[in-house]
Amino acid sequence: MPTTRYVPDTFEQECIRLLFQWLSEHGFQNPDLPPIYYSLETPPVFEKISHDWQQFFTDDILWEALNSDNNSTIETLTDSQKSLIKELNDNVLPRGNQERKILVGRIVSIDTLLGRYYADTPHIVLYAQGITAYAKRLNVPTAILRAVVLVHEIGHWISHAVPDSRGETWETADFTNESAALCEMWAQLFTYWVAEENGDFKIAFEALNNHQADEYHTYNHVTHHDKTTMLYVLTYWHRCFPHLLNPPPPAEEVINQLIPETPLRIARNIYEDCFNKDILKRKLIESAPTKERITTIFDMW
Numbered sequence: 106m107p108t109t110r111y112v113p114d115t116f117e118q119e120c121i122r123l124l125f126q127w128l129s130e131h132g133f134q135n136p137d138l139p140p141i142y143y144s145l146e147t148p149p150v151f152e153k154i155s156h157d158w159q160q161f162f163t164d165d166i167l168w169e170a171l172n173s174d175n176n177s178t179i180e181t182l183t184d185s186q187k188s189l190i191k192e193l194n195d196n197v198l199p200r201g202n203q204e205r206k207i208l209v210g211r212i213v214s215i216d217t218l219l220g221r222y223y224a225d226t227p228h229i230v231l232y233a234q235g236i237t238a239y240a241k242r243l244n245v246p247t248a249i250l251r252a253v254v255l256v257h258e259i260g261h262w263i264s265h266a267v268p269d270s271r272g273e274t275w276e277t278a279d280f281t282n283e284s285a286a287l288c289e290m291w292a293q294l295f296t297y298w299v300a301e302e303n304g305d306f307k308i309a310f311e312a313l314n315n316h317q318a319d320e321y322h323t324y325n326h327v328t329h330h331d332k333t334t335m336l337y338v339l340t341y342w343h344r345c346f347p348h349l350l351n352p353p354p355p356a357e358e359v360i361n362q363l364i365p366e367t368p369l370r371i372a373r374n375i376y377e378d379c380f381n382k383d384i385l386k387r388k389l390i391e392s393a394p395t396k397e398r399i400t401t402i403f404d405m406w
């Protein structure tokens with residue numbers, strides 16, 4: 106199936122213009138977008154199943170059984186419907202509500218069904234079939250959902266690769282090793298900011314989020330902070346050690362939430378003595394591996 110270069114439509118261009126405006130207002134550079142591709146291939150999450158995967162979205166009984174709070178609804182499914190679920194869930198039929206919620210979240214995940222940002226050679230792929238199928242299920246216009254997905258993937262690219270005022274980016278090795286919860290926090294936060302500016306976009310964004318896994322909801326913990334604060338945090342935490350010593354007060358509050366006290370103290374001490382970013386970063390990682398850092402973040406939230 107073909108994959109072609111994609112040119113954002115005028116609605117999407119307006120969304121992207123907003124993003125670039127906010128970046129520019131906060132000292133970030135405005136580079137060209139990475140290549141965007143429109144793929145008619147089967148979305149990654151369905152690549153390995155033999156069933157007609159569209160059935161997952163078009164079958165009301167199947168969809169309601171998976172999203173119902175009633176444990177017994179799974180028993181009402183036909184053998185064909187059950188076998189589709191088994192293929193999607195490593196041959197296990199989920200019986201509990203929580204298991205089914207996790208399964209649905211995995212299947213409809215933005216980055217496995219609808220689009221994906223590839224960091225190594227920065228480019229974005231939009232999965233046309235996934236977007237169309239899920240837009241129908243959500244009862245939102247396909248073009249609007251596509252815009253939401255595109256902005257989300259561009260959000261990943263911004264957080265990773267758009268140079269800030271010093272020309273710094275989030276190093277690719279660090280970005281690709283970061284937890285999904287944090288990577289998705291940034292992508293969803295940029296999408297949320299656009300949603301706040303456009304009603305149709307907001308309806309599709311909120312409908313999309315209804316069935317997303319937990320990592321796609323972490324942005325909710327930081328939406329009460331303004332753009333200045335959050336873009337400073339992006340610069341300060343992921344990219345810019347020179348700012349470690351004197352963050353402005355609102356950013357300091359978020360940073361103190363996001364980074365445990367010990368590695369932050371170590372980082373500041375090291376930075377006062379040594380301006381070598383590599384040493385600082387290594388010491389930070391040694392003192393707080395990402396997983397522990399993330400656990401602490403969620404404990405604090």
Ligand SMILES: [Zn+2]
Pocket residue numbers: 215216257261288289292
């Ligand atoms: Zn994402």
